[in-house]
Amino acid sequence: MSDWSTVTRPIPVPTEWTKPFWDAAKRKSLELQRCQACGHFQHPPYATCTKCVSVDLKFEPVRGGGTIYAYTIMYHTGDKRFAPAVPYASIIVELDAAPGALLAGNLLGVPHTEAKVGRRVEVIFETLNDEITLPQFRLAALQPAE
Amino acid sequence: MWENRCKIAVSGVGYSKVSRAADVPLAAHALEAVKGAIEDSGLEMSDIDGLSTYPELPATGHAEVDGISVVSVNCMMAMLKLPSLTWHMQVGNNNIGGAVQTAAAALLAGLCKHVVVWRAMHNPKGTYQNLPGAQAMGPAQFTGPYGFGGPGQHMAVAYTRYLERNNQSRDKMVTLALAQRKHTQHNPHAFFHGTPLSREDYFNSRMVAYPFCLFDCDIPVQGAVAIVMTTAERARDLKPKPAYLASYGQRLHFEVAGRIGSLANYMEGGASSAKLTWERSGFSPKDVDVAQIYDGFSASVIYGLESYGFCKEGEALDYIQDGRIELDGELPLNTFGGSLGTGRIHGLWHIIEGALQASGRAGSRQVKDANVSFVGASAPIVTGTTFIFTREPY
Ligand SMILES: [Zn+2]
Numbered sequence: 183m184s185d186w187s188t189v190t191r192p193i194p195v196p197t198e199w200t201k202p203f204w205d206a207a208k209r210k211s212l213e214l215q216r217c218q219a220c221g222h223f224q225h226p227p228y229a230t231c232t233k234c235v236s237v238d239l240k241f242e243p244v245r246g247g248g249t250i251y252a253y254t255i256m257y258h259t260g261d262k263r264f265a266p267a268v269p270y271a272s273i274i275v276e277l278d279a280a281p282g283a284l285l286a287g288n289l290l291g292v293p294h295t296e297a298k299v300g301r302r303v304e305v306i307f308e309t310l311n312d313e314i315t316l317p318q319f320r321l322a323a324l325q326p327a328e
Numbered sequence: 329m330w331e332n333r334c335k336i337a338v339s340g341v342g343y344s345k346v347s348r349a350a351d352v353p354l355a356a357h358a359l360e361a362v363k364g365a366i367e368d369s370g371l372e373m374s375d376i377d378g379l380s381t382y383p384e385l386p387a388t389g390h391a392e393v394d395g396i397s398v399v400s401v402n403c404m405m406a407m408l409k410l411p412s413l414t415w416h417m418q419v420g421n422n423n424i425g426g427a428v429q430t431a432a433a434a435l436l437a438g439l440c441k442h443v444v445v446w447r448a449m450h451n452p453k454g455t456y457q458n459l460p461g462a463q464a465m466g467p468a469q470f471t472g473p474y475g476f477g478g479p480g481q482h483m484a485v486a487y488t489r490y491l492e493r494n495n496q497s498r499d500k501m502v503t504l505a506l507a508q509r510k511h512t513q514h515n516p517h518a519f520f521h522g523t524p525l526s527r528e529d530y531f532n533s534r535m536v537a538y539p540f541c542l543f544d545c546d547i548p549v550q551g552a553v554a555i556v557m558t559t560a561e562r563a564r565d566l567k568p569k570p571a572y573l574a575s576y577g578q579r580l581h582f583e584v585a586g587r588i589g590s591l592a593n594y595m596e597g598g599a600s601s602a603k604l605t606w607e608r609s610g611f612s613p614k615d616v617d618v619a620q621i622y623d624g625f626s627a628s629v630i631y632g633l634e635s636y637g638f639c640k641e642g643e644a645l646d647y648i649q650d651g652r653i654e655l656d657g658e659l660p661l662n663t664f665g666g667s668l669g670t671g672r673i674h675g676l677w678h679i680i681e682g683a684l685q686a687s688g689r690a691g692s693r694q695v696k697d698a699n700v701s702f703v704g705a706s707a708p709i710v711t712g713t714t715f716i717f718t719r720e721p722y
Contacts, residue, residue: 192462194469226470228584252589254484255538256475260455264475269535272474274485274589284589286471299492316473 183293184270190263193314200227202241207315210307213241214280223280246305247322248277251284253297271297275319287319296321330575330608334721336432337563337570338683340369340556343517346671350451350550358399358448359407361552369556370567371442376556378434378443379404379416380427385450386674387548388478389458399448399552415440422578424676425705425713429576431557441558447676448552456548471588480545480625483707484537485589487627491539493591494642498539501626501645502530504661505543505668507653508623512665514655514693519549519671544626549671553680560721571683571701571717574611577604579712591631597712598635598704605714606637611700613637616716618685618695619659620678621704623666632704636714660695675705679715686717 196204203225206213214223217231218238230237253273259265271289276282289297290306302322309315342364344357366373383398394403401418415434419426424447431443457478464472476482491498509525512518525543533542563570579597583590606612613636621632630644638659639647653661664670664681682703684690690698703715 191474192464192468192472194473195463195465196469197466200469224584226467226584226587232584252485252489252591254481254488255535256481257535258481258537261458261475261477267475269538270475272476272481272485284587286474286476286588288474299489310473 183291184267186267186288186290188266191310191316193310194316199229203227204314206241206243207307207317208313210315211243212246212305212317213243214283215239216242223283225280225283225285244277244279246277246317248275248303250274250289250297250299250301250303251276252299253289255294255297269294273297273303273319275303285317287317289321290318291320301325329610332436333574333609334572334718335560336435336557336573337560338555338573338679338687338717339558339563339566339568339570340365340367340371341680341684342366342368342554344552346517346519346549346551346673348451348519348547348549350453353396354448354450354550354552355395355399355403355407357550357552358404358446358554361448361554362404362408362444362446365444365554365556368568369442371556373408374411375442376408376410376444377412377414378431378440379410379413380418380431380443380445381447382419382422382424382427383448384423386479387450387452387456389461390452397450397452399446404446415443422713423706424674425576425679425715426578428555428557428676428679428705428715429578429713432573432576435557435559441562443557444554445557445676446552446554447674449549449673451548451550476588480540481537482588483625483627484540486591486594487539489589489591490627490630496642496645500649501544502527503648504626504629504653505530507648508662508666508668511655511663511693512669514691515664515669518665518669519547520665520669540625540627543668546624546667546672549673551671551673553673553677555676555680555683568689569687571686572719572721574700574716574718574722575605575608576713576715577601577608580604594631594707595635595641598632599637601712601714602636605716609716611716615700616659616702617698617700618663619661619702619704620664620666620681621662622675622678622706623662623668624672624674624707626668628707629662629666631707636702636704655693655695663690663693663695675703675713678703678705682715682717686719688719
């Protein structure tokens with residue numbers, strides 16, 4: 183299993199448009215940008231609704247359950263900060279509550295070989311510092327039959 | 329059908345030395361390639377009245393210094409001091425294919441007579457793709473903290489989705505890597521000319537970002553290539569046999585910056601560009617005699633083959649088997665070795681090879697009776713452009 187204990191991650195720098203996402207993560211809640219005109223959830227945040235082009239967007243809480251949409255296993259140690267965790271799984275998650283919105287994360291708590299497209303995951307939170315808490319993912323207890 | 333079909337031609341190609349280390353400033357490489365292309369065309373420097381490029385340095389976390397790590401249009405203007413210059417343009421998206429298309433449009437509009445287009449690529453010291461520094465800004469705030477750095481990792485996630493959704497195996501990609509390296513041995517300008525690759529080499533190589541191993545990724549190099557473009561009418565009076573530009577297209581699909589893992593981004597990008605190219609030329613995939621498809625990462629070729637319409641979605645890894653992409657196969661592919669063979673110079677080299685094959689100037693790698701020559705000049709995502717060159721002016 184990847185050892186993350188000595189990895190120093192780059193710290194996200196929120197902008198005024200992404201701040202609500204990070205403020206929510208700090209409260210251990212997942213909030214995504216939602217179009218107030220058509221109800222569409224999207225991530226990463228954008229200036230307009232990617233479905234109906236409305237500019238009326240607000241961040242709203244979503245449940246943190248979803249599936250692995252795609253993943254890669256990182257082996258490259260070009261960035262020494264991540265070298266202690268290699269090989270590790272970086273995953274893209276599609277939340278049940280926000281189809282089409284794609285969140286990046288690492289698959290934590292299991293060997294990297296457990297990353298497979300379609301596996302169920304749930305959000306957990308990793309505190310980086312006083313300001314920033316990172317949404318992350320672990321395998322869900324209940325998996326679809328393979 | 330496009331009314332300007334075959335009214336523009338490529339009439340000269342040039343190369344610099346391609347090396348791993350940046351032992352001379354990139355401007356020297358660009359000059360060598362530009363002078364080579366002009367010489368190949370039989371023109372004089374004083375005949376050149378148009379300049380175009382896409383100068384971006386794809387390496388992340390490195391300074392862009394004109395003449396050292398990029399070669400802009402301004403840089404080339406300052407070096408050449410062209411007495412006849414009437415037009416220049418540098419493109420910001422669509423990669424180098426955009427520079428070629430803009431040059432074609434300028435020639436058609438009568439703004440200039442002979443354009444040089446170059447692509448110069450720098451190999452910075454240290455790690456090519458750096459993760460964000462201590463801070464992850466902009467779209468990287470949602471990806472950098474999880475270890476996502478350069479485009480290879482972004483492409484790798486889409487590739488796992490492709491493989492697992494289509495029940496495909498990455499092992500089949502070895503066929504592409506071996507065929508292209510074999511083709512590379514016919515291209516003396518390529519970085520890997522003289523260096524063969526075996527099946528064992530591919531499977532024993534280190535993994536970079538699964539499913540990509542070392543030989544799925546083009547090697548960063550320092551070098552440049554260039555072409556001379558002119559109208560078909562003028563091209564007929566020049567030294568080399570012209571390669572006629574039958575049509576071109578660009579991707580019409582873009583998803584939000586920072587959205588990664590989406591396969592649709594590649595497929596719809598490629599399909600939209602190819603549709604324009606087929607419709608404008610009147611050709612279809614079955615008319616194509618030889619194809620060059622951008623291969624900065626091997627999976628780009630797979631997405632290209634499918635989204636451009638050469639085979640069905642999910643089937644490209646089977647399509648490339650059984651000799652089909654060899655020089656004497658049904659669809660000779662990346663006949664100059666591709667970026668996997670030449671080193672990372674982006675898509676202008678694919679355009680050069682497309683033109684050389686169409687004009688019958690590809691030497692020992694020439695595909696017999698090649699008439700319709702297809703080029704996908706960059707990854708279908710974000711920067712996709714496609715071209716068809718022909719031997720006959722139709
Ligand atoms: Zn909307």
